[in-house]
Amino acid sequence: MNLELLESFGQNYPEEADGTLDCISMALTCTFNSWSRDGHKLVSASTDNIVSQWDVLSGDCDQRFRFPSPILKVQYHPRDQNKVLVCPMKSAPVMLTLSDSKHVVLP
Template identity: 50%
Template sequence: MNLELLESFVQNYPEEFDGVLDCISVAVTCTFNRLGTLLAVGCNDGRIVFWDFLTRGIAKVISAHVHPVCCVSFNRRGYKLVSASIDNTVAIWDILTGECDQKYRFPSPILKVQFHPRDDGQFLVCPMRHAAVLVTVDGGHRIIPPEEEDNDLNIVASFDRRGDHIYTGNGRGKVLVLCSKTLENKASFKVTQGTTSVTAIKTIEFSRRGNSFLLNSADRIIRVYDSKTVLECGKDGDPEPLQRLQDLVNK
């Protein structure tokens, strides 16, 4: 008998889990450091909880914000953490001391914040209904230029694996690839659903190894692309996804 036919009704997710980390508050967001030994959890009460993932115990708790923490990101060496809250603030924390090194205030809520994968002096901020901002720790900043034709400010952005490029996606399905040093447009393409309609980009995530990245879009399809292929296609290219992941039953 065909094994796939026998297991056609088996669930496609694990029936057993490895364990539960009993957080002191409602967890909103979390991220691992580069080695996977430390887990930072942003909570609904504004605290950041650091878990030692080897012993599964709480290593430190920081009272970071007044309002819920919506995003956290480690730097490459793992001793700094940048956090964003719905109170429009972004803060950089020293994990060992628990002290705040820098705090920045933005005019709108923050959707995402991310440390540069190679340079601890830069981080990327995605404010709501505003172009992404590349911020340097010493106080300077540069606004990531959006697509001139679309003028859509529902923008998500992410560094690639090495931080050489910044990938941005907007509410009209347009993805731009910009050089992180010069902010020059290197490539672009549009994510379409079917032949005519376009779909909004919700999330851009890169793999820890390799050149793959995925786009989570409003049509509930996760598309996996190869970054080298996207760069080779250039501006207004039409790269083909490596994979399309979709739940055909309940979307």
């Protein structure tokens, strides 16, 4: 009788893990995303305290802003995609104006 026919049709998985996947560089995760109203831009905050604005169509990073503390939330202005609200963990909220890279600390 043919022994290959007696085997199950499932995949053969190893009994135990025989290797590990090592990451050479530190993985930085994105903590918050916000889409612009027209869907062409994306603003993100990552665990390395950087807020970035991305062009979704090209995949390029348009601007980056470094903050002294972790970012809890970033959000585009509902009507003006030139403004972004940034809420750092250890300081007051900041309104960024992306066109001239200025910021205003909100009360």
